[in-house]
Amino acid sequence: MNQNNAAKGVQEVSAIITNYINTLAENAGYEQRKSILIPILEDIQEQYGYISKDSAVLICEELKLPLSHIYGVITFYNSLKLEQSSDYQICVCRGTACHVNGSDNLLDILKNAVQSCENPDLFTIETVNCVGACSLAPVFVVNGEIYGNMTKKKVQDLIKELLKNHNKNG
């Protein structure tokens, strides 16, 4: 990230924080300041895909919360991340219904398909406990879009299609 972008990033993060601080009363106490921490972190996570050290420090200064508490919260919750993820996030649902319908096998197939493709760095493979589309198990979530009734062939086609689209869009 060049300096310009970084400065813009800081501005945006600080705008998110200010937005939430404005909802608090003036001279809000420690407990009240703490109650807006998780919504702020979620907004930053949604916008940037991760929470950078700079963002965490900024929150610490603005909300006057210990940095250790902020890191404690980030590391506790699964959807908050400290590292940037790749272009395509593929979440394999590991809920009960998906497990019974063979999602562990598909996870291996997906890993192989990604490993053997031309550009493995494009993909991040994650697992999620349950997305609640159990009737269509096994389920994948690709960048927020849900794919139901996955099979070995569908997994391989999915990787091919994502790669094709990526190359087309540059």
Add this chain to the structure above:
Amino acid sequence: MVNTIKIGMATCGLAAGAQKTYDKLVQLITNKNLDYEVKKVGCIGMCYNEPLIEFIIDNKSYTYKNITQDKVELLINNILNKKYKNNMLEYTENVKISGVPEKSNHAFFRDQVKIITDNCGIIEPLSLEEYKQRNGFSGLKKAFNLKPEEIISIIEKSKLRGRGGAGFPTAMKWKFIASKQGEKFLVCNFDEGDPGAFMNRSLVEGDPYKLIEGMVIAAYTIKASKGFIYVRAEYPLALKTLRKALDICRENNYLGSNILGTGFNFNIEIKLGAGAYVCGEETALIESIQGNRGNPRAKPPFPSDKGLWNKPTNINNVGTFAHVTKILQDGVDEYIKYGTEKSKGTKVISLTGKVKRTGMIEVPLGIKLRKIVFDIGGGTTKKFKAVQIGGPSGGCLPESELDLGLDYDTIIEKGAIMGSGGIVVMDTDTDMVSVAKFFVNFSTEESCGKCTPCREGTKVMLYYLTKILNKDATLAEYKELKKLCPVIKDTALCGLGQASPNPVLSTIKYFEKEYLTKLKDVKRLTQYTINDKCIRCGICKIDCPVNAITGKKGEKHFIDQHKCTHCGLCYSKCKFKAIDKKKLL
């Protein structure tokens, strides 16, 4: 009269491609300039048939299943040519479109009683008009004409029990908190974390006002001024729907100050979870709303004494609030027609796994499990093996327990729990040890780490289960696992930790054979003893490689079970059938 097309666009529909179907449908209707109103509705429950399209033509309903994008044009052409008469099958050379029989004729619906899901898949989720047409907010208006104590006694008469899993009587919970003075909070637990459970998501996506109405009734009863809905992070569509529904309620004075001119003030704020299963536990949920790590704490004090910011707080599940709404709308006498003596009303269940018809169903409590699996679910393709009820805190029940009536108390007796109401069906392809390992692995990952029995105990359970699955464990280790489970159950801090051994315990109870046959020293489970046919020849004693057989000449010989390696040599050498082989399995 305008004809209507309804298309199910809940998460399950979208996963099956309903968005593309919808786009195509709208495009066709615009291009052909047809007089149809297209409505996006929630989930009617038949998830296995998604994407579902319902045509309402001259007040008659025709439903078609699995309408993917490519089938839309053909379907519309059929409809235009009025080929929809018998509502069943329409064929062309390449594409087959199948209809769904009418609800009253369909095995999937026959045994269901739709009380709280009566609007799901029927109305447009965010249309206040349609909700009101179907009795919406009439429960709230009734409640405002009653005193809080009167509402509590109605709920008491309905015997409503918390639909979150534990089945605690709702009226009792409300009584505790209604007697408290000062500022109070109301929280809706929509952190539906159990893998295999999605009924709350379907309900909120399909009929969000029902939840809001129930919450306002509850707030009025216990005199709470502020409410929170704790929404699971993995449910983006439900979150979006709920946010809009809350806005609409505020605009129409169902929320805010001086609600419907009664002078009662109440508002609801959404709190988004961040992907931690333990936050479904009420004290952890409170910590999370307050901006902390979601660690549970010991009870008492219960949240009704010290909850959010140490103020009295009442926490109920989404389903519970929806039931409250319906009890007030339809009257308590109508409600208690369904269910058993101790568990009244209905329960929404997500039926998944290896059954033919998966989806969201609503059944009266006390219904037989066999009915759910084989009548509503249509049975399994391969031979049925077990149902898993209650997620990671629940257990597996075998075929012999299928005639059990589904209610809170019976299920607990049998080693499972009602939980949030997810039923996962398993057939002979499923290995029960692997199922137990799956749940323990889940609990290990989701353990918050605060108390030792759960943090370390789940790890040790996982270690043994992995060893057993790899056929690398000994009988002694298996016994160790069996000993560990009740210890965790007795000593863990919160409900989730205490329930984490349930999947292991219940699979051991009903499927112990699957564990034993995987043990490394499975031979040990064969016991050799010498019977009275022994003629004292001493052949076995000479052949035994470990000198486990003793006996003087002229005496009956004896096998020392501690030394015996179960090799079976004596058994094969004895010519007089004097050695008994007994399988302990």
